[in-house]
Amino acid sequence: MLPNRAAVEGVAAQMQLAEVKGRSLWADARSRFFRNKAAVVSLVLLGLVAAFALFGGLFAQYENDFVDFSLIGSNAYLGVPSIETGHYFGTDSNGRDLFARTVQGTGISLMVGIVGALVAVIVGTLYGATAGYYGGRLDGLMMRIVDVLMSIPFMFVLILMLVIFGRSIFMLFLGIGLISWLDMARIARGQTLTIKNKEFVEVAVATGVHPLKIILRHIVPNLLGIVIVYATLLVPNMIIFESFISFLGLGVQEPATSLGALINEGSRTMQFGYYWQIAFPLFFFVVTIFAFFFVGDGLRDALDPKDR
Amino acid sequence: MTPLLSVRDLSVTFDVRRPGSWPWTPPRKLHAVSEVSFDIAPGECLGIVGESGSGKSTIARAVVGTLPSSGGHIMFEGSDLANMDPRQRRVHRRDVQMIFQDPLAALNPRMTVGEIIAEPLITHEPGTPRKEVKKRVGELMERVGLLPNLINRYPHEFSGGQCQRIGIARALILKPKLIICDEPVSALDVSVQAQVINLLMELRRDMGLSMIFIAHDLSVVKHISDRVLVLYLGRVMETAEARKLTTLPEHPYSQALIASVPIPDPVLEKARPRPILEGELPSPLSPPSGCVFRTRCPKARSSCAQEVPALQDIGGRHFVACPYHEAEQVLAVNG
Numbered sequence: 072m073l074p075n076r077a078a079v080e081g082v083a084a085q086m087q088l089a090e091v092k093g094r095s096l097w098a099d100a101r102s103r104f105f106r107n108k109a110a111v112v113s114l115v116l117l118g119l120v121a122a123f124a125l126f127g128g129l130f131a132q133y134e135n136d137f138v139d140f141s142l143i144g145s146n147a148y149l150g151v152p153s154i155e156t157g158h159y160f161g162t163d164s165n166g167r168d169l170f171a172r173t174v175q176g177t178g179i180s181l182m183v184g185i186v187g188a189l190v191a192v193i194v195g196t197l198y199g200a201t202a203g204y205y206g207g208r209l210d211g212l213m214m215r216i217v218d219v220l221m222s223i224p225f226m227f228v229l230i231l232m233l234v235i236f237g238r239s240i241f242m243l244f245l246g247i248g249l250i251s252w253l254d255m256a257r258i259a260r261g262q263t264l265t266i267k268n269k270e271f272v273e274v275a276v277a278t279g280v281h282p283l284k285i286i287l288r289h290i291v292p293n294l295l296g297i298v299i300v301y302a303t304l305l306v307p308n309m310i311i312f313e314s315f316i317s318f319l320g321l322g323v324q325e326p327a328t329s330l331g332a333l334i335n336e337g338s339r340t341m342q343f344g345y346y347w348q349i350a351f352p353l354f355f356f357v358v359t360i361f362a363f364f365f366v367g368d369g370l371r372d373a374l375d376p377k378d379r
Numbered sequence: 380m381t382p383l384l385s386v387r388d389l390s391v392t393f394d395v396r397r398p399g400s401w402p403w404t405p406p407r408k409l410h411a412v413s414e415v416s417f418d419i420a421p422g423e424c425l426g427i428v429g430e431s432g433s434g435k436s437t438i439a440r441a442v443v444g445t446l447p448s449s450g451g452h453i454m455f456e457g458s459d460l461a462n463m464d465p466r467q468r469r470v471h472r473r474d475v476q477m478i479f480q481d482p483l484a485a486l487n488p489r490m491t492v493g494e495i496i497a498e499p500l501i502t503h504e505p506g507t508p509r510k511e512v513k514k515r516v517g518e519l520m521e522r523v524g525l526l527p528n529l530i531n532r533y534p535h536e537f538s539g540g541q542c543q544r545i546g547i548a549r550a551l552i553l554k555p556k557l558i559i560c561d562e563p564v565s566a567l568d569v570s571v572q573a574q575v576i577n578l579l580m581e582l583r584r585d586m587g588l589s590m591i592f593i594a595h596d597l598s599v600v601k602h603i604s605d606r607v608l609v610l611y612l613g614r615v616m617e618t619a620e621a622r623k624l625t626t627l628p629e630h631p632y633s634q635a636l637i638a639s640v641p642i643p644d645p646v647l648e649k650a651r652p653r654p655i656l657e658g659e660l661p662s663p664l665s666p667p668s669g670c671v672f673r674t675r676c677p678k679a680r681s682s683c684a685q686e687v688p689a690l691q692d693i694g695g696r697h698f699v700a701c702p703y704h705e706a707e708q709v710l711a712v713n714g
Binding site: 093095271274277278279280284288289292 | 491
């Protein structure tokens with residue numbers, strides 16, 4: 072009955088074919104991503120910034136909280152960036168080594184961004200996918216909770232929290248974690264609504280696959296593309312958010328620091344000619360944010376080839 | 380012989396809300412399927428034909444259990460689908476599998492072919508060792524005409540016909556008793572259609588499968604089915620042996636449906652009389668009173684609007700829902 076059956080068997084028997092490795096959609100996206108020059112350069116830059124934050128401390132000649140009293144008052148000529156003194160990026164207005172402080176600030180800023188994005192990806196995606204998949208009343212309830220949380224002015228609440236409970240890095244993470252997943256939940260829900268009507272989900276339901284497995288196996292992998300893109304674009308937003316809080320003086324507490332806090336300090340002394348106090352933190356801040364945006368753009372183009 | 384599947388007076392309605400209406404306004408009822416009854420014996424193939432929107436796919440989903448029925452009974456091996464306990468439902472899900480119209484949409488693009496075919500097996504027999512799963516998937520791929528070494532490929536690397544074979548393999552891995560094919564060949568090329576249909580027929584014969592074969596192409600249905608059920612606006616118009624229905628249809632709608640199948644001979648095609656149906660399918664939200672087909676029926680009389688014509692047995696397991704039925708020789712559909 073089947074004309075090509077014999078042929079198929081014959082070919083298989085003759086060639087003893089090894090299993091062919093399939094090209095997944097992820098592999099396709101990867102190759103598209105690596106063809107995007109701006110994105111690849113940005114990825115390398117991000118890697119360098121991360122390496123700076125992780126291993127820069129090994130090269131620092133001073134502790135980040137060591138105050139060199141001999142420099143106070145003579146910052147303009149003794150605290151300039153130089154290799155000889157070991158203050159590669161100069162010193163800040165309190166006579167602390169700016170290199171060590173920038174290393175630490177970059178680390179904290181990256182951490183804030185990545186924690187925010189991780190919370191968004193994990194909580195937001197699962198929350199949105201669950202709401203979208205079950206639909207009906209549960210969906211209505213879950214999304215109204217998101218609406219209510221969104222309608223609260225978070226900057227105000229976060230500032231209140233930092234004032235009442237004291238300024239700490241944990242409070243900052245908590246505040247950022249609380250808001251970052253809201254948008255993601257909405258995006259994930261919207262995507263889920265389209266995916267759950269696809270036939271492969273119906274097959275899974277008809278086969279009797281457990282709803283939780285359907286969400287994890289069929290829905291989440293298919294909305295992950297959009298989620299990843301949004302997450303990379305969320306990281307710089309979170310860094311900017313944290314910088315803004317720190318710029319207001321409410322972020323991380325001394326002697327710890329972040330890029331936003333360093334820029335804030337630098338901006339006060341900029342007018343007296345201590346350009347390095349703002350230039351170095353600002354450089355890492357701008358590079359990180361631009362790199363994240365370019366990587367996000369590259370990922371979007373790679374994961375949604377039809378979108379262009 | 381007890382039927383494998385027995386559907387009695389099945390009705391499926393959907394609630395339709397007018398956009399912007401108050402939440403407490405009662406929604407309007409859309410009758411997708413009304414009072415449909417049929418039996419399928421083990422090993423039998425029932426064809427369901429009808430226009431788009433006649434409720435073919437709704438019947439399929441109700442039988443699989445993904446849509447709740449609002450009336451009637453679906454009995455599978457003697458137990459009612461509506462009041463099955465979870466264990467029976469699990470067995471039902473094993474024994475009834477479905478094949479879909481759009482072969483690519485029915486396969487998760489992020490899973491490999493092996494994972495897709497193995498999913499029902501892993502779901503229903505979670506303890507199966509990996510090696511065994513792989514072996515069975517490989518055997519089945521070979522059985523449906525796919526090279527087993529393509530097990531790690533992804534659906535987008537296959538053609539439409541190959542994707543449909545993957546879908547068939549997935550449906551078969553649990554050795555089901557009933558397979559529901561929802562327009563399995565409508566999205567394929569004619570040459571590929573023939574291959575897939577022949578494969579289905581071969582599998583059906585070898586594995587003793589029962590089948591519900593849904594299509595809007597009568598020539599395909601006639602080729603594969605033992606019996607054919609003609610559906611219009613969610614109601615059964617006529618049901619008979621496939622050969623009889625395609626050559627000597629009794630209901631005016633079946634006659635029009637068969638006459639609309641082109642004959643691949645221009646001379647014959649031009650010469651034959653064809654009752655062309657006027658107008659569109661009426662809205663299932665407000666179906667016509669009495670016989671639903673009367674608005675487009677060439678033989679409609681005033682009495683047709685009075686009451687819904689019952690299915691009458693005219694002998695030889697041939698049922699017609701038209702009091703004015705008469706056999707009409709229609710030029711045989713090719714095949």
